[in-house]
Amino acid sequence: MRKKWLTLGRILGISLALAWGAQPRLAWAHGGGSGGLECGMMQQGGYAIHMDVYVYGHGGMAGMGGMGNFKTYCRNVPTTGKMSLVLDLVTPQLRKIPIECKVLSSDGQVAAHFPAQIYSSGVASLDLDLPNRGRYMVELTLVDKAGPDGKPLVFRFPITIGMGVVWMGLGAAGLLVVAGAGILVYRRMARRTRLAGPPGIEASAS
Numbered sequence: 001m002r003k004k005w006l007t008l009g010r011i012l013g014i015s016l017a018l019a020w021g022a023q024p025r026l027a028w029a030h031g032g033g034s035g036g037l038e039c040g041m042m043q044q045g046g047y048a049i050h051m052d053v054y055v056y057g058h059g060g061m062a063g064m065g066g067m068g069n070f071k072t073y074c075r076n077v078p079t080t081g082k083m084s085l086v087l088d089l090v091t092p093q094l095r096k097i098p099i100e101c102k103v104l105s106s107d108g109q110v111a112a113h114f115p116a117q118i119y120s121s122g123v124a125s126l127d128l129d130l131p132n133r134g135r136y137m138v139e140l141t142l143v144d145k146a147g148p149d150g151k152p153l154v155f156r157f158p159i160t161i162g163m164g165v166v167w168m169g170l171g172a173a174g175l176l177v178v179a180g181a182g183i184l185v186y187r188r189m190a191r192r193t194r195l196a197g198p199p200g201i202e203a204s205a206s
Helices: 004-020 092-096 164-196
Strands: 042-043 049-058 070-073 081-089 099-105 108-118 123-130 135-144 154-163
Touching: 004 070, 049 092, 049 135, 049 154, 081 092, 081 099, 099 123, 108 123, 108 135
Parallel strands: none
Antiparallel strands: 042 049, 049 070, 049 081, 081 123, 099 108, 099 135, 135 154
8 A cells, every 4th residue: 555655656746747847937037046148138130139027026116226126037027017128238239229129019019119229338228017917029129220131120029927827827727637647547557457466376277
């Protein structure tokens, strides 16, 4: 009996580990413990831009000059509301190029627009308010710069806003399904073992 419980425990443990590993990570950025320029970095046309999303807690002020508690995320922001897009213009030449920013919702509506501007410091802090959860696309257009296809050079950063509760629910449901499947597999294995009989005994013809 003890061996059976150990086997069941191993099956459940492996199942839960696989389900947890399959879940999308809500905090891919500094707020979740894994930061760095590789987080939210995009390169094309000889230029590189790094983007973080800063979310300020109660009592904090939006913007780079604000004081208070905040967390940063790459793509998956678990809450809605006021936040800041912080752009690091990694390539020095970008400090002399006007950059236009648009934030588009999944249905193509413009949720926020920042006219073309030169950010000579190499860092841009764009404050915005996204009250509705969903998927958005941050489009950064380099004015008067074209890609190999002759079209304007545009950096596109997909972000997800306010989906933390949804992903948690889906993750919990996934854990239950995988755990149930593990129990079913264990029961089938145990049933086959009982039907096969004890090892080392062979049927003989009389």
